[in-house]
Amino acid sequence: MIFLKQNQADAVVPPHKTDKRMHTMKDLFLAACLCFLWARAFLWTATLYSPQQVAQNIEKRLASLRSLQADFEQAYFSSSISTPLKEKGKVYFQKPDLMRWEYLEPEEYVYLYKKGLSLAYFPEDNQLFRRVLTPEEKESELFTLLLGQASLEASYTVEPASFPSEKKDPLQIKLVPKQGGNISYILLEADEKTWLVQKFILFDSAGNKQEFHFSRIRPNPRLPANIFELDIPPDCEIIDDYLPIKND
Numbered sequence: 001m002i003f004l005k006q007n008q009a010d011a012v013v014p015p016h017k018t019d020k021r022m023h024t025m026k027d028l029f030l031a032a033c034l035c036f037l038w039a040r041a042f043l044w045t046a047t048l049y050s051p052q053q054v055a056q057n058i059e060k061r062l063a064s065l066r067s068l069q070a071d072f073e074q075a076y077f078s079s080s081i082s083t084p085l086k087e088k089g090k091v092y093f094q095k096p097d098l099m100r101w102e103y104l105e106p107e108e109y110v111y112l113y114k115k116g117l118s119l120a121y122f123p124e125d126n127q128l129f130r131r132v133l134t135p136e137e138k139e140s141e142l143f144t145l146l147l148g149q150a151s152l153e154a155s156y157t158v159e160p161a162s163f164p165s166e167k168k169d170p171l172q173i174k175l176v177p178k179q180g181g182n183i184s185y186i187l188l189e190a191d192e193k194t195w196l197v198q199k200f201i202l203f204d205s206a207g208n209k210q211e212f213h214f215s216r217i218r219p220n221p222r223l224p225a226n227i228f229e230l231d232i233p234p235d236c237e238i239i240d241d242y243l244p245i246k247n248d
Contacts, residue, residue: 051160051173055152058173058188061195062148067094068196070217072101079207091214093147098228113143114228121230128230128238141183141202155179161187163201172199182206194219 049057069092076085089103101111112119116138120129137143144150152158156175163172167189175186182204189199196219200212 049171051158052153054171054173054190055156055158055175057195058190058197059148059150059152061190062146062197065093065095065148066220067223068092068146068217068219069221069223070214072215073211073213075211077209077211092223092227094223094228095147096149097143097147099143099147100228110230112228112230119230121232121236126233126236128232128236130238130240141186142200145186145200146197156186163187163189165189165199 069090071088072091073088074086078084087103087107088105089101091102092098092100097113097115099111099113103109103111107122107124109120109122109124112121113133116133118129118131118133118137121127122129141150144155145152152175156177159174159176161172161174165172169192170189171192172187172189175188177183177185184203184205186203187199187201188197190197194217196214196217198214198217200214202210204210
């Protein structure tokens with residue numbers, strides 16, 4: 001045991017200051033521990049799944065779906081226009097080949113894809129554009145990926161990705177098409193619990209970017225049959241292959 005001389009004892013910090021310093025040291029130690037644990041958890045989450053495992057889990061989940069309903073926000077960034085076009089609405093999928101994109105803002109209109117046909121109805125103009133999808137359009141990334149028809153590792157080179165997200169530890173991958181085409185690459189973000197795609201970002205060879213953000217996703221809902229039908233007025237102008245004809 002060490003004994004202090006009188007002058008040394010006088011230099012001892014008063015108890016209330018000692019307690020304060022001790023509390024400060026404890027707080028710093030606790031903060032350091034929390035930072036360490038957070039960093040460890042972050043690294044564990046980031047390395048838990050390889051890009052290939054993320055792609056496999058996304059593919060399995062999409063392949064297991066019979067139908068899907070979600071809200072979406074869409075943004076189109078053109079290489080020639082500084083201001084992006086932003087829209088939002090609701091989307092419905094049903095296998096094998098039914099899709100309905102119901103745009104609500106800023107303009108109301110509907111895109112319907114069914115049995116090889118593309119139907120675009122604009123109520124404000126009272127016009128319906130109708131045409132047959134080309135083979136290239138049927139095999140487009142938007143159709144094959146979201147309808148669970150694509151084999152990701154067979155069709156794309158799967159790479160790690162990092163892009164802005166609202167999540168702390170997002171699961172993100174980059175898909176580079178193995179075959180040449182208009183698509184440069186695709187970015188996907190999935191929910192770790194459901195493995196459903198929440199972000200779909202497509203970059204084309206012309207430098208344009210198209211983003212889809214999905215929320216309030218409902219897997220396998222019972223969709224009414226008429227959701228993939230269009231209720232158009234009798235006097236609606238139907239335009240087939242861009243040649244206007246009047247609906248009887």
